[in-house]
Amino acid sequence: MSEAPAGAEGAGAEQVGAEHAGNPTRLYVRYRITGRDVAEVAEAIRVEQTIEFPVELAAPWIQDEVVGRVESVGPDSVEVSYAPGVLEGGLTQVLNVLWGNVSIFEGVRITEIRLPEGEVGLRGPRFGVAGIRERFAAPSRALLATALKPMGSSSAELAAVAGALAAAGIDVIKDDHSLGDQHWSTWHERVARCSEAVAEANARTGHRAVYMPSLNVPAPEIRERAHAAKELGAGALMALPGITGFDAMRALADDDELGLPMMSHPSMLGSLMVNRDQGISHGLVLGLLNRLAGADFAVFPNYGGRFGFSTGECAEIRDASAQQRGGLHSTIPSPGGGMTVERVPELLEFYGNDVALLIGGALHRGDLATNAARIREAIGS
């Protein structure tokens, strides 16, 4: 269940554990320590992430029941567990305990998280693989996603592209994450035009494509914009948790009146992962955290593209997205970057069919509709 993914390094292998050898009410976090004394850092972490106060001055029951516990110390890692009370208050506090002040420690990286039973009260993705497959009338094939670009295009131009992509069989047609509320294509106008264009294409072709606007908007407007997007005909929503926070996405996923699939984009999350001796492992950020925060789809840079994610790191994300955990639905990985028709068989071999391949530039070199149809054909049915 929590096997090291293919390609991960031996001792420091990032893992996502779902089973508890320990106390099922506690949160267990494994930190890999580089260039520092493990026992000393362990002692610092268990205090820093809880009472941040001289332990000997705290009441004995607080020392026992509130301060984190060092569960095991290895040559290059330590496991610390946290009491359920410490985590109370929702996802923002879970994040605070996981990575709050320890984020400022050099040479510390979270490589494994074992959640308490009940997934700290989080509901996770609304749809899951089965729900998403039903929505797209795609019982078994891989899904296809793409982004509307380039910034500078008018809403009419983007809508024309959206319509062509929907007609060609792309399932998820999302705003590029760079599109916000620029004068070239303002948010409301773009959402209205692109939703219409995709609806028209669906009516003509029988496809079930969705237009998915970005919610990289002012924080106090996120909920209102999400509902406005739905009213304008958007079929799904994209959030940028690195900018507006994981809990803002969680709230949209949990919104029963909204009830739309959510996609998570990794904008600004990179520094959490790409410094390999510090941060939180790729699988935990883009797989586990996205999933806890309700992402039905998680975008990330595929191996072999223009970013430096390794095969092993992409495998971690894939595995953390789908690993069985309590009642929590899966997140569908959405790898992007360097996607070509020729790579489709390899990608389906690697990710399986429960994936939404995010195709970018490959659609735009030559005729868009032809390219989209070729990719659509390559994934099979």
Add this chain to the structure above:
Amino acid sequence: MSEAPAGAEGAGAEQVGAEHAGNPTRLYVRYRITGRDVAEVAEAIRVEQTIEFPVELAAPWIQDEVVGRVESVGPDSVEVSYAPGVLEGGLTQVLNVLWGNVSIFEGVRITEIRLPEGEVGLRGPRFGVAGIRERFAAPSRALLATALKPMGSSSAELAAVAGALAAAGIDVIKDDHSLGDQHWSTWHERVARCSEAVAEANARTGHRAVYMPSLNVPAPEIRERAHAAKELGAGALMALPGITGFDAMRALADDDELGLPMMSHPSMLGSLMVNRDQGISHGLVLGLLNRLAGADFAVFPNYGGRFGFSTGECAEIRDASAQQRGGLHSTIPSPGGGMTVERVPELLEFYGNDVALLIGGALHRGDLATNAARIREAIGS
């Protein structure tokens, strides 16, 4: 005006520039590049942060006017500028342009940001040094801040401590960032009790201390909790932008009905800074971004404490917080960690009097009121 701060390293010195040698409507960002070809990364960045699309396929006007421009390429850094249109949509889009996808690049660090004139429409801190000094009736002395701890204490216990601290002359008495909505001290109960205790102490002593609750609460409740806190008597608020986003803090700072001083806590922001070849420099994250997002106070780990910030990095934060920029008020640095009475003269020498020293453990070893009174005396009047 944008001198390298004391202690910063020569070539790669982090700087915050306010003056424009270039086009005053554009945003200029300097990236330090490590272990990669500078010109190649520069070309990638200018596209990645704007159209994320094959440049040669974009319309010529988009290539000219929307894609970022490489302004200069040095041996280990590059400056890229961005058109004002790209930034439209508020702080979330400014962050997206600054660090969205580039956050996933290894070996890239932002070391300088020159904002367009008008500070991209952001209002910054509501109070500024003069406004804060008036509020605390402290025309010239340094301010003192501390956190209510340890987690596990009841609201009555925390309130008793808050009252004693207020009576002893501590100005800002904030929730520890670990305090959320745990059953030991639930959020509403704690805010009510601590606000009362501080108000009673003020009435008795004539001090102007404020209680400052943490807003590490569910994202959709931030605004409502901020207003509830004010009604319950809280005199200031603390936000955790690394968890709930910089724009959530910005919205509270801009809320005219609320009108309370804001403090920013660095929880979860560490990985953006502490990997010195990647991320964004300390001064830019904790000085400039906090300031753009309306923080009247910015908490950060002081040099010589239990975190690894250098003297030079703390100087950057200090300088970016106070550097003159358009109509934007300053942020008051609030260094914490390892603060003792003995260090006060050194700290005031380093930060000047426009500082809020965040005193932790030193208050709790021995008698709280005596310790607080000693620190209060050490800062002078």
